[in-house]
Amino acid sequence: MKIDKVIGTHVQPNQLGKPESKTLQLSSATQTAEPQVSIDTQLLSKAQDSFNQLPDVDMAKVESVKQALARGELDLDISALSSALMRFHTGHE
Structure with a gap:
């Protein structure tokens, strides 16, 4: 028995083929950018290290x-x- 037509599905016949391969390209700014650490973060890190000791x-x-x-x-x-x-x-008597 051969079924040629499927009624009531949400899948279109052209969607049953192989999916197209897509490549992800990152912008040059994203690839070369390094995270920047603020001076506040650096000072906080040093203070926390001293506190932990x-x-x-x-x-x-x-x-x-x-x-x-x-x-x-x-x-x-x-x-x-x-x-x-x-x-x-409790915050009170």
């Missing part, structure tokens, strides 16, 4: 606070601490 926690300060707590030199105000935590995490 810093320790996350000042361990000397942590140790001095631990020792002061152990000696009883620091008074821990639970109410003030809880209020500060609430303000930090």
Whole structure:
């Protein structure tokens, strides 16, 4: 059985052949252009590198606070601490 005609399709008979090959050509400006980095980006990159070299926690300060707590030199105000935590995490008391 041979089918010569297809009714109700969206494919035209001339679309069933081989597709034409198209070449993509880039303009000469696109091919030779190099990305330019602004001075702000360069300064920001340097600052971020310096920041990344810093320790996350000042361990000397942590140790001095631990020792002061152990000696009883620091008074821990639970109410003030809880209020500060609430303000930090919720934006209000």
